[in-house]
Amino acid sequence: MLALARGLYFCATLLLFGSSAFTFLLRTRLPMILPLRDAPLRWALLLLALITGSAWLGLAAAAMADAMDSQVVMTTATDTLFGQFFLGRIAALLGIGLLLALRRGKSLIVLLSALALLLPAATSHAAAASPAGFAAIGAITDAVHLLTAGFWIGGLAVLLLLFRRAEPNMLLALSLFSDWAMVAVLLLVMTGLINGASILLGQEGKASLLYLAALGVKLVLVAGMIGLAVVNRFRLMPKDQETPIARHAAMELTAGLVVVLVAGLLGQLQPLQ
Amino acid sequence: MKKLVLLMLLAASPAFAHARLTSSDPAADAKVKTVKTITLSFSEKLEPAFSGASLLDAAGKAMPVPSSVAGKVITLLPMSLKPGRYKVEYHSVGHDTHRITGSVSFEVIP
Numbered sequence: 001m002l003a004l005a006r007g008l009y010f011c012a013t014l015l016l017f018g019s020s021a022f023t024f025l026l027r028t029r030l031p032m033i034l035p036l037r038d039a040p041l042r043w044a045l046l047l048l049a050l051i052t053g054s055a056w057l058g059l060a061a062a063a064m065a066d067a068m069d070s071q072v073v074m075t076t077a078t079d080t081l082f083g084q085f086f087l088g089r090i091a092a093l094l095g096i097g098l099l100l101a102l103r104r105g106k107s108l109i110v111l112l113s114a115l116a117l118l119l120p121a122a123t124s125h126a127a128a129a130s131p132a133g134f135a136a137i138g139a140i141t142d143a144v145h146l147l148t149a150g151f152w153i154g155g156l157a158v159l160l161l162l163f164r165r166a167e168p169n170m171l172l173a174l175s176l177f178s179d180w181a182m183v184a185v186l187l188l189v190m191t192g193l194i195n196g197a198s199i200l201l202g203q204e205g206k207a208s209l210l211y212l213a214a215l216g217v218k219l220v221l222v223a224g225m226i227g228l229a230v231v232n233r234f235r236l237m238p239k240d241q242e243t244p245i246a247r248h249a250a251m252e253l254t255a256g257l258v259v260v261l262v263a264g265l266l267g268q269l270q271p272l273q
Numbered sequence: 274m275k276k277l278v279l280l281m282l283l284a285a286s287p288a289f290a291h292a293r294l295t296s297s298d299p300a301a302d303a304k305v306k307t308v309k310t311i312t313l314s315f316s317e318k319l320e321p322a323f324s325g326a327s328l329l330d331a332a333g334k335a336m337p338v339p340s341s342v343a344g345k346v347i348t349l350l351p352m353s354l355k356p357g358r359y360k361v362e363y364h365s366v367g368h369d370t371h372r373i374t375g376s377v378s379f380e381v382i383p
Contacts, residue, residue, distance in 0.1 A: 128317050
């Protein structure tokens with residue numbers, strides 16, 4: 001349950017950040033593309049993030065205390081690093097809700113959704129396994145990992161919405177996404193390798209088979225996503241083949257969300273025995 | 274960049290993703306003559322609200338012992354221990370919220 005709550009929280013905040021960031025980019029770089037009517041989707045993602053974020057706190061509190069009551073949850077929220085960052089995340093999400101209701105502050109929504117997404121990095125495995133005990137190193141690489149994954153997955157969701165409304169400037173949008181996504185994926189892979197190496201190689205102990213199996217599933221899916229992205233960028237886009245691009249983008253997004261759920265599980269597993 | 278990654282990996286000190294016990298004083302299964310302080314050291318900083326330890330005598334009965342949690346260390350301060358076997362049961366929670374439980378036994382000899 002804890003892994004599921006964690007995975008779903010990341011799905012919601014990755015999509016919230018990525019869709020906000022790419023929509024912001026579209027508005028500033030390609031003003032001829034009319035804004036998407038995506039408010040219901042954003043509200044749904046915000047609600048999902050609030051519910052799963054709160055469930056994550058409750059379940060983590062129960063796991064830490066090996067008991068469950070309101071006092072345990074309060075102590076977790078106020079007296080632990082995880083809880084203090086949780087309060088920061090909830091404040092960021094409530095800020096997004098306020099801005100959505102007021103229909104303003106689009107750039108601020110990008111910033112707040114980035115905060116809601118990256119704050120869990122401070123209490124991640126990567127932060128705990130930082131070189132020489134400097135938790136900030138692992139926290140920063142994990143935050144970059146989350147933000148770049150968010151841009152990729154959330155951007156794909158925006159592209160699919162544009163495909164659905166038969167956007168006349170689709171190729172321009174694809175080209176813009178492709179340029180930024182290439183940088184994002186490069187950073188995503190680099191930070192993933194650094195995190196994986198510091199968690200598994202920079203520590204004493206034997207790697208857990210379950211952890212390695214989940215990591216293997218994640219890597220295979222990410223490799224498949226990168227393969228689809230390469231085909232889209234270098235084979236289909238030059239030929240203006242929008243239909244297969246849309247199909248591949250939908251497959252990439254689905255695989256991406258499965259990867260995030262697997263990552264939610266990885267965060268709960270003991271990497272080393 | 275490659276050099277930076279390699280440097281970071283080579284500079285990595287032993288650390289764990291969860292707060293695991295790395296050492297204790299007295300050590301596990303040690304035979305000691307006197308014990309005034311028991312310290313348990315962990316691989317990462319502990320959450321004091323959810324970490325702690327208790328001292329049990331040979332009969333498995335918990336003894337009233339002052340304890341504190343600070344940084345990566347749990348400290349127990351038994352006033353004096355009579356000869357016999359003792360067990361320290363601990364539960365540790367790091368910033369990653371994972372709870373680990375375990376125990377360390379030692380013996381006080383005359």
